[in-house]
Amino acid sequence: MTTTELQSLIDRSLFADLGYIGADGRPAIRRVFCVWHRGMGAHLISTNTSSGHVKRLTEHPDACLYFADSEAFEGVCLTGRAAPTRDRALRELLWNDGDEKYYPLGVDDPDYCVIEFTAERAEYYRYDGKGALDAAQLDATARGRAYENGYERCRAQQAASTEGSDEA
């Protein structure tokens, strides 16, 4: 897979799987809504401060973030660190109209936080083979870019793809 194909896999995903090590030292997974990306290696996820994975990542930030397309049989596993933060600029950046439904006190709701995931390497596979990217290659994909919200583009792509398959 080329870097462009890998970025496309990430960009067309609304969700990713966050892997971490539980308090008992055993692996755990949580599906997360993940549409804020800076290249391939940096991702932002808004979530509940009170959730089990946030508590655990605060103590032990080793994590992986996995984007996969089951039907296309392709996936990329990013290995790195997931740091929960209450940084106000990030909370404002990720806040959406209607989020009061989940966080009644708004942007400053103590239960609202952001996880910043930073990858150190990536391993990917597809039907035609597998490969890896190191930190320098991941950094190159973020060069000159700020965090971008890919939600609207992702929804538009999904709609176009559904339309295409209806016509087929």
Next chain:
Amino acid sequence: MTTTELQSLIDRSLFADLGYIGADGRPAIRRVFCVWHRGMGAHLISTNTSSGHVKRLTEHPDACLYFADSEAFEGVCLTGRAAPTRDRALRELLWNDGDEKYYPLGVDDPDYCVIEFTAERAEYYRYDGKGALDAAQLDATARGRAYENGYERCRAQQAASTEGSDEA
């Protein structure tokens, strides 16, 4: 979620996410095709003997198996052990016509193996709350049952659900 609702989440999934600890001690994830179940706690996955997760699980079988429905915002994380095996009865059980595409030497292809996942506990969440099941509760869901291939039932459910949404 009731045990019936959790079993339904598993039964309508074609894929699950297998979490394990990589050789560097950090979490890793691999999406796997997972339709053979015995209740909620025991699952069979056919895969390539040569793949990275099989090599790693042979050394370090601590694993989790995660079934999730992103749109419904529900998921269940099973924690347990994932044991790669070359048991011939299991290889025969999981073999499908056409698998020669992946394993040219057939059922006895040295690259064809089965991972047997056995859960010791489960943690689940949905919009209406979260909960856990222990080993005894998981064992109860398997009582009197053999491994069953849920593929046809799953495909039929997906087709019915798509039909329903087309009509809506």
